[in-house]
Amino acid sequence: MDPSIIPALAAVISAAVGGAAGEAGKSAWTSLTSLVRRRFGRETAAELEPGANSTEMAEDLVNRAGADPEFARALAEWMSETSKVVQQKHDVVNVIGGEARITGPVVQAGDVFGSINLGGRD
Secondary structure, three states: HHHHHHHHHHHHHHHOOOOOOOOHHHHHHHHHHHHHHHHHHHHHHHHOOHHHHHHHHHHHHHHHOOOHHHHHHHHHHHHHHHHHHHOOOOOOOOOOOOOOOOOOOOOOOOOOOOOOOOOOOO
């Protein structure tokens, strides 16, 4: 599994664990721990704690997926399905109005899975 997916996976894990997706997030977390338990056993699943650093958790999962193609497919499927649920639960409204005076770039976005680069200044 490509390590460049780590930030996106961490964001999905964080949203699921953080309650951003409500009951669907709880269900997603349960399905992730079940997936890990089935593949690697209870001890490994117990290492996945909701309070843990989501980036470190994502790194560990991606490393495990790199050595196990079947787990990689299952993890990619989990991430795809869970990211849909997380995105559905986030209605983002960005407003610039009134007497606002904008003198530089403005980024209005919902969930960003990765980087935003506005380019360098010369």
